[in-house]
Amino acid sequence: xxxxxxxxxxxxxxxxxxxxxxxxxxxxxxxxGVRGALIVAPDGFVIAAxxxxxxxxxxxxxxxxxxxxxxxTSATRMGRPSFSTALFSADDGTMFLAASRIxxxxxxxxxxxxxxxxxxxxxxxxxxxxxxxxxxEATG
Amino acid sequence: MTILRRLWxxxxxxxxxxxxxxxxxxxxxxxxxxxxxxxxxVARALEIDAGNLHAHLLAAYLHVARRATxxxxxxxxxxxxxxPNHARALLGLARIAFEERDTRxxxxxxxxxxxxxxxxxEASALLELVRAREAAPPPPVAPAAPRVxxxxxxxxxxxxxxxxxxxxxxxxxxxTDDAKDISEALARMLHVATAALRRAALGPxxxxxxxxxxxxxxxxxxxxxxxxxxxxxxxxxxQGLLDVNRLWSATQHELGLAAGxxxxxxxxxxxxxxxxxxxxxxx
Numbered sequence: 429x430x431x432x433x434x435x436x437x438x439x440x441x442x443x444x445x446x447x448x449x450x451x452x453x454x455x456x457x458x459x460x461g462v463r464g465a466l467i468v469a470p471d472g473f474v475i476a477a478x479x480x481x482x483x484x485x486x487x488x489x490x491x492x493x494x495x496x497x498x499x500x501t502s503a504t505r506m507g508r509p510s511f512s513t514a515l516f517s518a519d520d521g522t523m524f525l526a527a528s529r530i531x532x533x534x535x536x537x538x539x540x541x542x543x544x545x546x547x548x549x550x551x552x553x554x555x556x557x558x559x560x561x562x563x564x565e566a567t568g
Numbered sequence: 569m570t571i572l573r574r575l576w577x578x579x580x581x582x583x584x585x586x587x588x589x590x591x592x593x594x595x596x597x598x599x600x601x602x603x604x605x606x607x608x609x610v611a612r613a614l615e616i617d618a619g620n621l622h623a624h625l626l627a628a629y630l631h632v633a634r635r636a637t638x639x640x641x642x643x644x645x646x647x648x649x650x651x652p653n654h655a656r657a658l659l660g661l662a663r664i665a666f667e668e669r670d671t672r673x674x675x676x677x678x679x680x681x682x683x684x685x686x687x688x689x690e691a692s693a694l695l696e697l698v699r700a701r702e703a704a705p706p707p708p709v710a711p712a713a714p715r716v717x718x719x720x721x722x723x724x725x726x727x728x729x730x731x732x733x734x735x736x737x738x739x740x741x742x743x744t745d746d747a748k749d750i751s752e753a754l755a756r757m758l759h760v761a762t763a764a765l766r767r768a769a770l771g772p773x774x775x776x777x778x779x780x781x782x783x784x785x786x787x788x789x790x791x792x793x794x795x796x797x798x799x800x801x802x803x804x805x806x807q808g809l810l811d812v813n814r815l816w817s818a819t820q821h822e823l824g825l826a827a828g829x830x831x832x833x834x835x836x837x838x839x840x841x842x843x844x845x846x847x848x849x850x851x
Binding site for chain 2: 449475488490491495511536
């Protein structure tokens with residue numbers, strides 16, 4: 429996926445990035461064993477989401493952003509590098525979290541999902557975001 | 569005067585923009601993750617109308633999005649100075665208080681927000697998280713520290729933390745000054761993750777893998793005990809999970825929590841942890 433989509437990302441002008449971000453989420457959602465995905469800003473603002481109807485988006489986004497910030501602030505306190513990806517495995521599924529310059533990517537998946545497949549897809553998604561949001565664009 | 573200000577035309581050649589237009593565009597940029605552009609538009613709006621509450625709120629959000637806590641707090645306080653019951657500003661400050669480990673302030677701010685806006689899902693979710701943390705049972709009588717020198721780290725193992733979900737440290741290897749802080753941070757992080765998993769209807773947390781540029785930290789928990797093993801980032805996840813499972817069984821055995829002998833699982837590499845010569849092989 430990454431080659432073509434990376435090119436697309438580079439061709440995107442600023443105005444179409446909203447659509448582009450939704451494409452990234454939809455692409456993650458299409459993966460085998462994935463129930464839903466979202467991108468949430470560090471302030472808890474939902475940038476794009478594709479979640480099952482049973483999941484309340486704003487609540488999950490608030491907690492996912494809190495979790496992302498918790499991982500970042502803990503790392504800072506410990507003088508460690510910030511997290512890149514995290515996986516949380518539970519009885520009924522797995523939640524993946526990845527840090528990007530615009531926020532956190534969250535994937536909700538079946539318990540038996542291929543961890544490597546999701547990690548690779550998340551790495552691709554992060555690369556797309558890095559390519560489309562030049563340094564300074566998101567962070568200023 | 570107000571009309572003139574709203575139809576302000578800059579002298580520096582920039583496109584003329586009304587305050588509502590600038591803020592609308594800023595919102596749009598924010599939705600696209602274009603925080604720097606959104607920030608510039610908010611700054612322009614504030615040049616025209618320095619007392620615009622929406623602009624200050626947006627500025628606060630953008631500071632948070634850029635991980636700039638101090639100016640974000642300033643902006644949220646500005647909003648609350650003009651509208652003491654502004655639910656979004658209360659939530660924003662509550663989130664920062666949580667990050668700063670100020671649970672009491674976080675709790676109070678969320679309660680204030682919910683008093684005026686009971687149907688506020690983000691605030692409810694965070695309040696539930698804070699309450700669960702506050703309601704955690706007091707630590708039990710300290711169990712005998714497991715003889716961690718007998719817990720054999722894999723050869724590539726960098727650190728082992730054995731703690732409780734209330735943040736208490738049971739043991740660490742190697743023994744370091746910051747092990748207690750790490751145990752506490754680990755417990756906090758797992759607590760937030762547990763709440764997120766619950767919201768996602770995925771059930772209770774059992775395992776976690778957190779990767780940074782250096783390490784992959786493999787963790788196992790049962791809601792009371794936490795065993796966390798730091799390995800090099802390149803470690804295969806399956807092998808890392810096997811290693812932490814082995815240490816989990818061995819820890820339970822040492823703590824007297826397991827009925828039988830610890831399960832044997834192959835370690836990823838020969839067990840030759842520097843500085844920790846085991847007296848007896850546990851697994």
